[in-house]
Amino acid sequence: xxLLAHEVQPRSSNLPSKGFERIHWxxxxxxxxxxxxxxxxxxxxxxxxxxxxxxRRPSCKGNIEIRIAxxxxxxxxxxxxxxxxxxxxxxxxxxxxxxxxSLNHPKMSKPIVFYDIAGGDFPWSPNTWNTRYAxxxxxxxxxxxxxEYPDIEPTCKEIDAAPTGTWPDGRPQxxxxxxxxxxxxxxxxxxxxxxxxxxxxxxxxxxxxxxxxKGSLGLILGxxxxxxxxxxxxxxxxxxxxxxxxxxxxxxxxxxxTRDFGKELEDVVPGGLSxxxxxxxxxxxxxxxxxxxxxxxxxxxxxxxxxxxxxxNSVSYADVLVAGRLIWIRVVLGDKSKEWGRVKSFxxxxxxxxxxxxxKYHTIA
Numbered sequence: 252x253x254l255l256a257h258e259v260q261p262r263s264s265n266l267p268s269k270g271f272e273r274i275h276w277x278x279x280x281x282x283x284x285x286x287x288x289x290x291x292x293x294x295x296x297x298x299x300x301x302x303x304x305x306x307r308r309p310s311c312k313g314n315i316e317i318r319i320a321x322x323x324x325x326x327x328x329x330x331x332x333x334x335x336x337x338x339x340x341x342x343x344x345x346x347x348x349x350x351x352x353s354l355n356h357p358k359m360s361k362p363i364v365f366y367d368i369a370g371g372d373f374p375w376s377p378n379t380w381n382t383r384y385a386x387x388x389x390x391x392x393x394x395x396x397x398x399e400y401p402d403i404e405p406t407c408k409e410i411d412a413a414p415t416g417t418w419p420d421g422r423p424q425x426x427x428x429x430x431x432x433x434x435x436x437x438x439x440x441x442x443x444x445x446x447x448x449x450x451x452x453x454x455x456x457x458x459x460x461x462x463x464x465k466g467s468l469g470l471i472l473g474x475x476x477x478x479x480x481x482x483x484x485x486x487x488x489x490x491x492x493x494x495x496x497x498x499x500x501x502x503x504x505x506x507x508x509t510r511d512f513g514k515e516l517e518d519v520v521p522g523g524l525s526x527x528x529x530x531x532x533x534x535x536x537x538x539x540x541x542x543x544x545x546x547x548x549x550x551x552x553x554x555x556x557x558x559x560x561x562x563x564n565s566v567s568y569a570d571v572l573v574a575g576r577l578i579w580i581r582v583v584l585g586d587k588s589k590e591w592g593r594v595k596s597f598x599x600x601x602x603x604x605x606x607x608x609x610x611k612y613h614t615i616a
Contacts, residue, residue: 362392370498380575381442382428400502485537
């Protein structure tokens with residue numbers, strides 16, 4: 252099947268994002284199980300590198316939609332190709348000229364390198380989302396290096412990233428997220444350490460809004476502990492099996508081998524999430540109870556911003572921590588699944604609305 256240029260339909264072609272990029276949607280006729288890859292971007296005879304494929308998703312009409320962020324484009328063309336069939340189409344983007352983020356930030360000459368866990372069609376890890384959200388909200392230029400689970404430790408050792416814990420046998424444990432900042436030549440491990448670094452190095456000036464209001468770091472880290480206490484284990488029980496299946500085979504084997512529930516992942520929720528068994532309903536109740544408590548905390552700020560964020564109208568790192576867990580659930584369970592539908596129905600749909608407010612920060616660089 253040949254995919255012809257006239258079959259491509261651009262959507263929402265002039266939506267500005269942070270003042271330095273524009274988002275384009277184009278719709279491609281679907282090839283079953285095809286992986287759409289970026290192949291070539293050209294402007295006349297000049298090959299451009301400052302475009303990126305942000306995401307792809309099935310559309311309601313059975314096509315594949317891809318979202319493209321354009322930094323500098325004047326009548327540019329994007330060629331995408333099915334990795335399975337080899338068929339290709341040309342998408343001719345709208346004329347526009349905007350400034351790349353790396354040229355728009357006063358303290359950066361090079362983008363930060365952000366290390367994330369490979370797997371699936373969309374990032375899933377809640378901890379790495381903490382960092383991605385922070386980078387996107389603060390408008391800090393970065394690029395992502397995707398690493399499979401078994402390769403995290405050697406990668407961290409190679410870039411001199413510090414371990415973040417220890418294994419039961421005493422060996423150092425290396426985890427993501429990690430960032431490497433070529434502007435300061437520093438490598439930072441752990442999402443809490445990373446946010447402290449970003450706030451110090453790229454504070455509230457110009458394109459970098461602060462995610463930690465003055466004097467609130469201890470309070471936010473205390474919130475993290477409380478949030479972890481009420482929801483970490485319930486959420487993990489809810490999505491552990493789905494997470495393993497979302498990973499690539501190499502990472503799935505590692506994930507299963509290094510997670511100790513004292514049982515197989517298939518047995519964490521007896522009968523499965525939708526089975527209605529006593530065990531599955533116990534997991535669901537623990538999730539709902541935790542979200543009920545979280546909602547009460549947010550409601551205390553109703554006078555300022557109607558409880559949208561923990562600090563009223565201003566997004567903070569505390570909200571990032573919550574959004575990171577919610578997107579984890581949505582991605583690995585599937586945004587059209589019954590299970591995600593049940594989660595987003597809790598507290599009158601509050602958490603779906605909460606996550607929707609973060610959609611503008613879902614850029615994948």
